[in-house]
């Protein structure tokens with residue numbers, strides 16, 4: 219048993235989609251969330267930069283005495299998870315393995331769409347993980363760089379979001395995908411819009427739930443579970459907290475108080 223918190227990190231707001239699942243699946247755990255809002259987006263940055271940012275986020279979370287870390291960002295998982303696991307001793311998991319597994323088991327016609335940032339799509343991390351499970355699955359992938367700013371702007375359920383989704387996704391729909399991996403932690407916030415554009419027949423795969431289940435298994439196996447009845451959630455961001463508070467509160471359906479600023483460059 220361990221009463222130390224879990225660390226969750228994303229380039230910004232997107233990791234809240236993973237945080238929400240962790241809160242549901244591990245309701246007795248304290249959590250420290252860090253959103254690197256001053257440096258979002260990571261999606262178009264180089265691998266070296268993302269590794270540097272990810273290590274700084276991990277160092278910060280370690281200063282909060284976390285017992286395990288979830289890299290709740292596809293781009294950081296694709297670019298820096300391996301390096302993070304080589305460098306640090308505590309359990310660190312990302313979101314891609316869980317997302318790939320969910321997609322591989324969800325597809326019936328073995329044609330899977332994967333959407334994400336440029337960094338995630340260029341890395342082919344989803345393709346590699348899905349191929350490990352079933353090499354007959356055909357993957358149609360596409361970077362959708364405008365989705366992240368639309369979410370960060372709070373425009374997820376607007377006609378701008380719908381038009382953008384149509385423009386990006388038409389080509390995937392035409393190629394007969396039956397499952398679509400939301401391979402960026404911001405995209406589940408656009409789930410309604412994306413769902414309306416692709417139609418009911420295409421299953422939307424959100425890696426967040428499987429990631430939370432994976433985390434639970436790791437905590438159980440390493441005897442790190444907590445059984446707190448009163449949990450604490452701390453939020454840190456690298457830019458001003460107000461905008462984060464509004465969108466996060468709306469998304470998590472609760473008031474988020476006491477968001478603190480962190481000078482992440484120091485870590």
Ligand code: DGL
Nearest residue numbers: 229259260261292293403
């Ligand atoms: N959270 C990132 C991801 O899941 C998207 C935002 C960004 O580009 O930093 O890939």
